[in-house]
Amino acid sequence: MARLTEENIRLAREIISRYPKPRSATIPLLHLAQEQDGFVTNEAMEHIGQLVGATSAEVYGTASFYEMFKFEPVGKYLINICGTMSCALMGSEELMHHAESRLGIHMGGTTADGLITLERAECQAACTEAPCLQVNYRYRFRVTAENFDTLVDQLQSGALEGEIPAHGTVAAVRQHIPADKGVGAVAPEDVTEGPAWLDGKAAL
Amino acid sequence: MTSNPGGTWPHAPGFYVGDRPKIVTSRFEYEDSYTLQRFEATDGYKGLRAALAKPAAEVHEEVRNATVLGRGGAGFPAGNKWGLTPQGVWPRYLVVNGDESEPGTYKDRLLMERDPHQLIEGCLIACYAAGLSQCFLYIRGEMALAQERVATALNEAYAAGYVGKNILGSKFSVDIVLHWGAGAYVVGEETALIESLEGNRGMPRLKPPYFPAAIGLYGQPTIVNNVETLANLPWLARNGAAAYTAVGTATSPGTRMVAVSGHVKRPGVYEIINGTTTFRDLIYGEEFCQGIRNGNELKAFVPGGGSAPWFTEDQLDVAFEGPQAGAAGSMLGSGAVMVMDSTTDIPRAALTLTRFYAHESCGKCTPCREGGTWLERILSRVVDGKGTDADLDQLLEVGQSICPGEFPHASNEKLGITAVPFPYRMNTICFVGPSAYAPVHSALTLFRSEFESRVTKRTLIPVTAVAQ
DSSP, X not given: OOSOOHHHHHHHHHHXXXXXXXXXXXXXXXXXXXXXXXXXXXXXXXXXXXXXXXXXXXXXXXXXXXXXXXXXXXXXXXXXXXXSHHHHHTTHHHHHHHHHHHHTOOTTOBOTTXXXXXXXXXXXXOGGGOSOEEETTEEEOSOOHHHHHHHHHHHXXXXXTTTSXXXXXXXXXXXXXXXXXXXXXXXXXXXXXXXXXXXXXOXX | OOOOTTSOBTTBTTEEOOSSOOSSOTTTTSTTTTSHHHHHHTTTTHHHHHHHTSBHHXXXXXHXXXXXXXXXXXXXXXXXXXXXXXXXXXXXXXXXXXXXXXXXOOSHHHHHHHOHHHHHHHHHHHHHHHTOOEEEEEEOTTOHHHHHHHHHHHHHHHHHTSSBSSXXXXXXXXXXEEXXXXXXXXXXXXXXXXXXXXXXXXXXXXXXTOOTTTSOGGGSOEEEEEHHHHXXXXXXXXXXHHHHHTSBOSSSBSEEEEEEEESBSSOEEEEEXXXXXXXXXXXXXXXXXXXXXXXXXXXXXXXXXXXXXXXXXXXXXXXXXXXXHHHTTOOOTTTEEEEEETTOOHHHHHHHHHHHHHHHOXXXXXXXXXXXXXXXXXXXXXXXXXXXXXXXXXXXXXXHHHSOSOOOBOOBTTXXXXXXXXXXXXXXXXXXXXXXXXXXXXXXXXXXXXXXXXXBOOOOOOHHHHHO
């Protein structure tokens, strides 16, 4: 647990190659680091800085702006309960109180077994299905106290292992641009002409 | 095909189809709507083929003629936006704003999850028409499923030759790069989105000079378009501008996706005809939300996402159209209506929104960084019954430091107040600061008695009395 592994360095280089400037890959690489270790370590930020051409302070400066990056371990499952308008109108405060008492922790806390971290979140873009929550960014809609309990039971028994990856992995699918299909990123200063197809129609 | 004219499907919770023309949601009824196979079987990539058969300038002209209004919040026509790039400056980029996080809004998430190829096709048409040589599709960090669906769709589209080098055997070549955020509302602002895409903290840039069309990503001309805006383009390219403008009104052609949430019987996302549907239709209409839950009365509603000043029943007959909503004292924003019934604790509801914007302030502009937090703290105190009447004046005073002058609000017959139309003046770079104030101002203007009843009235001791 520290710097990126060999496999992740390969992925990191692939990601960096898609951008005209390497520093654009900072956030995707921070996700990669969090996927590897469950949170973003200092060593990983230093390593990312080396890969994209930034200091570790600059990488931390970026990382610390964004809510999803954690700098200390969190539970295997991060439960975010939405507390913004529509969810609040539909009873998310009560749901949060229930969640706190069911898990025996406060918002922001982690259960003693390290399985679940509970957080209050802002609007998750599922307002008609209020109140809603996300477990490692996977939705649960119209959550009642009863189905919150069921969710916790399932997480504890391991019944959702296949469906919900451990904290750190957001999307389980990666983009891959095959070498023979991609155009490739060019630094903006190396482009002097307009694109070829603007001469006329694209000749279909 | 599933026949379900009035309902929702298990695979698309929250979405109701209805018996209306569909431009962006036509495939939602299919469970496999996100696959390339289904897309190709339902006119998929035909708009791209139609576009590539014409000169790029002609496609641009068609989009301009169709007046495709931006669906992200500002409502600026896409065709005109593309035309703002300076002549002869290369390269130009396309940045797709899929960082949807305005409270109440979720249409882009559905469009990305349910029909990612339609979005990809829209991106390709935009790049072709405006001469954009690379596209970055920025999806909100918390949207795992949308990221997976778009990644899969892009991988399929590259393999099939729809994206990448020499698309469909033509001279048109463009890469679409999937990029994803990490949780920050302010990144939905276009210049903050560009900062974030450059690997920085997502703080907005000052306009002027940083209008993205002139100085955007890496200092190059950059078009930033919303997901829904781009999702309109395949249909438009297939059917032409005349067919597009035949739907909706002259000033607001086409359709719009609107999410209606809160205390209604059937909260949902609906694709509605632009300009003609009123808020009464949306909230009470049989094909929409079917009225207020439990037979309660309507108290107030937010017409255009959390940033918008509130409406009450006096504004129910305002049509869902930008200029009309603006004249009535609010805005349509990102297409989100949040409904509050008579049981709603108004100060508390305003607090949930103000807390959101205070929390999401990036900290760059003082009036927002400090003002938002002040608003939240004072309002919390009032909601907890620990405030005084001076707090209510102070809320408005803090608001004045964010937005000087008259702040837009709706008219109200009972209170005898007339509307102050949109927009407001602001002391901040972006709309996060004013958005923290909007709910406070609306709630205090329309429901002041609910605040007064929970604060302590101070007894003022005259200064002269103390002096003696």
